[in-house]
Amino acid sequence: MTKAELKIKAKKILRNQLQKWLAIFSRKILDKYDPTIVGVTGSVGKTSTKEAIYTVLRSSKKTRRNRGNFNTEFGFPMTIIGDYQRVGGYGFWTRVLIRGAFLTIFPEFIANRVLGHYPEVLVLEYAADKPGDLKYLISIARPDITVLTAIGDVPVHVEFYDSPEQVAKEKSRLIEALSSSGVAILNCDEDRVLALKEKNRGETMYFGFGEKADLKVSAFETRLETIGKGIPKKPIGISFKLEHGDNFVPIRINGTLGRSQAYAAAAAAMVATSIGLNLVQIADAFTHFPVPSQRMKLMSGMNQSYIMDDSYNASPIAMNMAFETIAEIRAKRKIAVLGDMLELGHFSDKAHDAVGKEAANLFKILITVGEQGRRMANAAIKTGMLKRNVFSFDAAHDAEIKLLEILRKGDLVLIKGSKAMDLKLVAEAATKGRIID
Numbered sequence: 001m002t003k004a005e006l007k008i009k010a011k012k013i014l015r016n017q018l019q020k021w022l023a024i025f026s027r028k029i030l031d032k033y034d035p036t037i038v039g040v041t042g043s044v045g046k047t048s049t050k051e052a053i054y055t056v057l058r059s060s061k062k063t064r065r066n067r068g069n070f071n072t073e074f075g076f077p078m079t080i081i082g083d084y085q086r087v088g089g090y091g092f093w094t095r096v097l098i099r100g101a102f103l104t105i106f107p108e109f110i111a112n113r114v115l116g117h118y119p120e121v122l123v124l125e126y127a128a129d130k131p132g133d134l135k136y137l138i139s140i141a142r143p144d145i146t147v148l149t150a151i152g153d154v155p156v157h158v159e160f161y162d163s164p165e166q167v168a169k170e171k172s173r174l175i176e177a178l179s180s181s182g183v184a185i186l187n188c189d190e191d192r193v194l195a196l197k198e199k200n201r202g203e204t205m206y207f208g209f210g211e212k213a214d215l216k217v218s219a220f221e222t223r224l225e226t227i228g229k230g231i232p233k234k235p236i237g238i239s240f241k242l243e244h245g246d247n248f249v250p251i252r253i254n255g256t257l258g259r260s261q262a263y264a265a266a267a268a269a270m271v272a273t274s275i276g277l278n279l280v281q282i283a284d285a286f287t288h289f290p291v292p293s294q295r296m297k298l299m300s301g302m303n304q305s306y307i308m309d310d311s312y313n314a315s316p317i318a319m320n321m322a323f324e325t326i327a328e329i330r331a332k333r334k335i336a337v338l339g340d341m342l343e344l345g346h347f348s349d350k351a352h353d354a355v356g357k358e359a360a361n362l363f364k365i366l367i368t369v370g371e372q373g374r375r376m377a378n379a380a381i382k383t384g385m386l387k388r389n390v391f392s393f394d395a396a397h398d399a400e401i402k403l404l405e406i407l408r409k410g411d412l413v414l415i416k417g418s419k420a421m422d423l424k425l426v427a428e429a430a431t432k433g434r435i436i437d
Contacts, residue, residue, distance in 0.1 A: 018093055019073055025100030026077035026140050032108065033118040037141050038271055041126045041134070041174045042149030042187075043156050043167065044318045045260055046071075049149050050125045051292050052261075052268035057121050059285040060277060065123035072127050076137055080122065121275075126174055130160040134173040145274060146174045147185045147267050151192045152317030159345035168192050175199040185270045187263065188212040205274065207266040209259070215270040216243040217262045222328055223252070232330040232410055235298060235306060238262065242269050242279060249283035255298050256291040257308060258325035265289075294424055296322070299431040302404060305411040306331070307431050311423035314341045314416050316351045322416055323358055331412035336363040337399055337426050339417020340370035348372060353379045360385035363414075365406065368392045369399045369421050396422040400429045 001009075030037070038057075040050045047069075054065040066079035078084055081100040087093075103111050103118070112118070124141060128134045148171060155167040175184050180201045187193045188206035197204050207215040220240040224233035237254035240262050253261055269282045291297055294312035301307040310322050319341065326334055336359050344351050352372045356379025359366050366385060368377045369392075377392045393399045403413070403426060413430065417423045 018097075021097055022074065022077035022081070022100070023140050025097070025104055026080040028104045029080055029100065029118075030141055032104065035119050036121045036145070036275065037143045038121060038123045038145045038147065039126050039141075039143030039174050039177075040123065040147045040149070041128060041171050042147075042193075043151045043171075044315060044321070045149040045263060046125050047292055047312070048261060048264040048295050049147060049267045050123055052264040052286075052289065053123045053147070053271050055289045056268045056272045056277070056282050056285040057123065057275075059288075060281065061120045061275075062117060063121040063123060064119040066125055069127075071125040071137075072129070072133070073136060076124065076126075077140055079124065080141060128167070128170045128173075129157050131166070131170055134170055138173060138177045142177050142179075143174060143182065144178070145183045145185065145271055146178055147271060148175065148187065148193050148196065149263065149267065150187050150190050150317060152190075152315060153192075154316045154344060154347045154351050156313065156315035156318075156341075157343045158347060159343040164192075168196065172196045172199045178202050183274050185267060185274070187267070205270050207270045208263065213266070214244065215266050215273065217241070217259075217266050218243055218248070220259060220262055222257060222325075223254075224329075232332060235329055235412075237298070240265075242266060242282070244269070244273060244279055247279050249279040251283060251286050253286065253289055253291065256296050257298055257329070258296045258321060260296055260321055261291065294427070296325070299427070301407065301411070301413060301430045302432070303407045303411075304409040305407050305413060305430070307427060308412070308414045309424070309427040309431070310414065310416040311339075311421075311427050312419055314339065314418050315344075316341065316347075316354070319355050319416065320358075322414055323362055326412065326414050327362055329412060332410035333364040333408065333412070334362060335365040335367070335403070335406075335411055335413045337367045337369070337403055337413065337415045337417075337423060338373060338376055339368070339396070339421030339423050340372040342418040342420055349375065352376045356380040357383045365389045366391070367399050367402055369396050369417060369423065370394070373417075373421075396425045399423075400426045403430055 057063045161167050176199045182202040184200040184204045188210045189208040205214045209217050218241045223237045225236050227234045239252045241248045297309040299307045352375045356376035360380040360383035374392045377390045415427045
């Protein structure tokens with residue numbers, strides 16, 4: 001065996017041992033401190049929902065959530081052990097394991113004095129990139145409350161499953177994991193999610209815009225600000241009501257657009273009411289809600305334009321929601337910068353054709369990035385979009401240059417694609433970090 005092969009083998013052994021001990025310490029910590037675990041899953045809206053739940057619950061309870069994309073076999077247990085913002089090398093993981101051992105071995109009153117009190121609530125996002133992922137994460141932390149956001153007809157990561165039904169089956173594991181005293185909180189506006197209610201042994205609650213919702217969103221509006229005569233109004237955020245029983249509260253969220261954040265707020269409110277908070281407390285908490293970056297984040301762009309940065313990830317259902325939002329807003333010109341939707345398997349060609357056709361009917365200019373982006377561009381042209389208004393590139397940097405070249409006052413730009421397409425670079429260049437508040 002060569003030195004290179006020995007090095008690879010040694011890294012694999014270390015990785016397996018790290019995963020093993022992270023899981024062991026996490027299980028023991030949860031047994032010892034017994035926090036309420038809120039599990040969040042779905043094919044779209046997981047992170048926004050997780051952040052909304054965290055914002056509401058932290059106002060009344062010591063709460064921790066997994067940051068960023070710490071939702072897999074390493075980041076997930078790491079969050080249970082400590083509130084880490086980023087990962088590091090061997091020294092970092094050694095410190096994580098030491099903390100895990102300390103929390104496990106020492107009496108609670110000593111651990112609390114040295115490390116601070118352990119959270120009362122953990123809000124954990126459960127990733128299901130491939131079959132079996134949820135089974136493993138559930139073996140570490142079984143939820144007390146499960147929130148299922150949305151799945152869609154062509155879910156993200158479907159490439160690694162036999163069908164969309166298999167994706168739904170994998171997501172349903174988080175409902176099946178609930179005890180008879182657990183609570184499932186489901187999006188009532190999606191049939192594929194509603195069908196999973198039969199998997200629950202405990203109480204089921206619903207959120208959404210529909211009449212079936214126990215926590216209903218109503219009076220949804222895009223908030224606009226007048227900036228001058230003859231100039232389209234400036235989008236600044238959203239407003240809506242949350243209704244529960246005979247009560248309701250108004251909610252305003254700045255710096256974002258679209259119904260996705262309203263869904264996240266409704267899911268968070270349903271979780272909060274299930275553990276005893278009232279609507280007034282919930283509404284007050286949302287005055288401090290920071291919209292997650294790269295998720296329908298509304299920003300001021302160059303040349304007095306408006307940038308909708310939704311570049312974190314993309315799937316057909318997420319694209320449709322973003323397009324619906326853009327359609328509701330007046331602008332001098334609407335521009336789309338769209339990247340490939342990855343991990344769609346044999347659904348990919350059809351899905352990208354559909355997006356291209358929709359884009360042709362909504363946007364004045366289309367800029368695409370990636371191989372499937374070219375497919376979107378061709379579909380847009382075939383649907384009637386002027387060829388001179390369609391630009392296709394292999395890399396995000398080239399799309400960035402083109403966007404900055406054509407960007408004008410009053411333009412509304414949607415930037416969206418799978419994370420690997422690096423469209424966040426386009427958003428950063430077009431905005432230089434200026435957030436609308």
